[in-house]
Amino acid sequence: EMVMTQSPATLSVSPGEGATLSCRTSQSVGTNLAWYQQKPGQAPRLLIYSASSRATGTPARFSGSGSGTEFTLTISSLQSEDFAVYYCQHYNNWPPWMFGQGTKVEMK
Amino acid sequence: QVQLVQSGNEVKKPGASVKVSCKTSGYTFYDYGIDWVRQAPGQGPEWMGWIGPYNGNTKYAQKLQGRVTVTADTSTNTAYMELRSLTSDDTAMYYCVRERRAYGAGVFSYWGQGTLITVSS
Numbered sequence: 145e146m147v148m149t150q151s152p153a154t155l156s157v158s159p160g161e162g163a164t165l166s167c168r169t170s171q172s173v174g175t176n177l178a179w180y181q182q183k184p185g186q187a188p189r190l191l192i193y194s195a196s197s198r199a200t201g202t203p204a205r206f207s208g209s210g211s212g213t214e215f216t217l218t219i220s221s222l223q224s225e226d227f228a229v230y231y232c233q234h235y236n237n238w239p240p241w242m243f244g245q246g247t248k249v250e251m252k
Numbered sequence: 253q254v255q256l257v258q259s260g261n262e263v264k265k266p267g268a269s270v271k272v273s274c275k276t277s278g279y280t281f282y283d284y285g286i287d288w289v290r291q292a293p294g295q296g297p298e299w300m301g302w303i304g305p306y307n308g309n310t311k312y313a314q315k316l317q318g319r320v321t322v323t324a325d326t327s328t329n330t331a332y333m334e335l336r337s338l339t340s341d342d343t344a345m346y347y348c349v350r351e352r353r354a355y356g357a358g359v360f361s362y363w364g365q366g367t368l369i370t371v372s373s
Contacts, residue, residue, distance in 0.1 A: 178359050180297075187347055187363035188297060199352070199361065231296055235358025240313045241299045 146171055150232060150244035156252040157222050165247045167215040167232035176236035179208055179217045182246075183228045191230075192217065219249075227251050254278040256348050256364035263370045264338050271334040272367045274348030281329035282306050285351040287360060288322055288333045290344040297347075302357060303331065338371045345369075 147170035157163045167177065175195035180188035190199045192208035195215060205220040219226055232244045259273040274286065288300040301312040305324040312320055321334045331348055345366045352361035 176358065180360070187366055188360070189363075190352065190359065190361050193352060193359045233297075233360075238358060239299070239302075239311045241358055243297045243299070245296045 146173075146234065146242055148232060148234065148242050148244040150230075150247050152247060153245075154248045154250060156250050158252045159222055159224060161222055161252075163219045163222055163226075163249055165217040165219075165230055165249070167210075167217070167244055169213045169215075169234055172212045173234040173236035175211050176234055177208075177210070177215050178233045178235065179206075180231045180233065180243075181226075181228045182231065188231060222249070224251075254350065254362045256350060256362055258346075258348060258364040258367045261368040261370070263372060266339055266371060266373055268338050268371075269334060269336040270338060270369055271332055272346055272348070272369070274331040274333075274364050276329045276331070276350065279350070280354075281324075282326055283354040285355075285357050286322070286324060286331040287349045287351065288320075288346065289349055289360065290346045292341075292344040295344075298344075300346075301333070304355075304357075305331075306355065335369075338369075340371050342369060343371045 149168045151166045177195045179192040182188040191202045196208045207218045229246045229248045231246045235241045255277045257275045285304045287302045291297045301322045303310045303322045323332045348364040349360040350362040352359040
């Protein structure tokens with residue numbers, strides 16, 4: 145079964161700094177990978193799909209890259225509203241589709 | 253605008269069943285798949301199942317196979333998720349989600365507000 149590994153578990157960043165989040169899959173998923181942002185008490189929000197395509201409304205400071213088994217979400221300059229938990233999710237050869245365990249981006 | 257409005261929170265006893273509704277609006281219900289995703293406290297999301305209203309096909313997570321049923325009523329633009337034989341491990345927030353692309357699958361663009369299911373004796 146597919147294993148999804150996100151790192152780090154927690155990332156401490158100052159506002160204005162950049163952040164790089166990693167997602168690794170145990171089997172190749174091509175570019176069938178999405179990233180979601182979740183704030184406390186809210187549903188997840190789609191940020192990136194197809195590994196690198198920004199969803200409607202996603203600010204340009206968010207970018208996704210990677211293919212196969214290694215993926216990255218980069219936030220170029222963190223704003224206050226970006227402190228949240230970020231999940232990657234694959235949608236290759238379903239079912240099941242799986243989410244990673246998340247990376248919490250917190251204010252330093 | 254696209255909206256998915258779920259039924260209210262519920263408390264259930266172990267062994268009981270629960271059925272959650274998801275009333276949609278703002279788009280053509282027939283054309284987009286609906287998924288159900290749950291999230292236990294402090295955990296990542298977990299995909300449960302999918303239905304394509306356009307063909308009636310369903311897919312389920314293997315660990316829930318036999319306990320979960322997802323249906324869609326195209327006359328009322330409403331999707332439903334029923335989970336049976338509840339245990340405390342089923343305590344979670346349950347979300348219905350609309351696919352990003354018509355006739356596509358796997359990218360969750362629009363989320364309901366969530367329904368908290370608590371299983372407790």
